[in-house]
Amino acid sequence: MIYLQLYLEFCKIGLVCVGGGYASMPLIQNVVVDTYHWMTISEFIDIFTISQMTPGPVGINAATFCGSKVAGVPGSILATMGFVSPALIICIIVMFLLKKYGEITSIKAILSGLRPAVTALMSVAAISFITLALWDSDHIPQDTLDIDLKAAIILVIAYILVRKKMSVIRLLILSGIMGLISGILFQ
Amino acid sequence: MAPEEKNASFYYELFKSTFVISAFTVGGGMVLIPLMKAKFVDEYGWINEKEALDLAAIAQSMPGVMACNASIMLGYRMAGLPGALTTLLATILPPLIFLTVISYFYEAFAANPYIRMVLKGMQCGATAIIINVVLQLLTKEIKRRLILPLLILSGTFIASSVFQADLMYCIAVDALIGLMFMRSSRYS
Structure with missing residues (x-):
């Protein structure tokens, strides 16, 4: 079976x-x-x-x-x-x-210790995402100035839109479209 | 908080949001969490920030895939068992569909330049959202002006990024610090 x-x-x-x-x-x-x-x-x-x-x-x-x-x-x-x-x-x-x-003091204390840790782990993930987007690599390369300009511009536009509270889903779709257009225009 | 009346449109919205987040993000649970936070905490207010972080921490320290654990727990917190099933299904469906389709013509997919361009663009969009969530959390933590959480934050960051420490050890140490030194109510 x-x-x-x-x-x-x-x-x-x-x-x-x-x-x-x-x-x-x-x-x-x-x-x-x-x-x-x-x-x-x-x-x-x-x-x-x-x-x-x-x-x-x-x-x-x-x-x-x-x-x-x-x-x-x-x-x-x-x-x-x-x-x-x-x-x-x-x-x-x-x-x-x-x-x-969940209301027991010990459990609350453990969770208080873990909350900043989650923020730290997210920061690590954020940095690896930035390097992956800009340099196509999981760490910052020696040749730091050799960034993917298209990706950098999309990233900045997307960040401005996030700050303007654009919906997450709309933003992801729009970023995909920007990627396609910039890829076709500047091959 | 999640609306008391859990009608069909609530579940539809929950399913749709989770499905799209899962479909358009490449990467592990630490990527899914900021996106779900942006959606469910900041946009809808169905769950508060502290709870979302607590659940992320628990999901990370449990067996299994963190992304699934996190989505099950967030769904459960927002709408009980039906909520957990909704978010779990919405999380696994995109990879299930993609992989089933791709398993038939993987070569053509990986080589297609247009697919690469769209994926690259989405990667940048997801990065922007994650940066925003992380900056929000960091600013809040700094404004609280409490030494211990900031030490945990920077210690875990350095251990994980510079020394590539095992995440399970980091979590265990931080939990222990919390248990021993953070019983006061100002930390919660």
């Missing part, structure tokens, strides 16, 4: 993969490449390349791709469902506990 197997195996992956992204890569590889031969190692590496330019976490992308290869569209849906089922259950339990015990 390939459908059940896909669902259960990705359930297990979803349950134990901690850290996300590259941290979960060996684990997923172990199941889909080494144990079940659902895809080859080069296909598996392709998934990571695709993940760089399409939405979605690596785990979900791998689940979808594997499921689609092994058992078509129903397979991709079941594998992805399997992957997120544990998260759904765990998150709802945590939310329930938080509602019940």
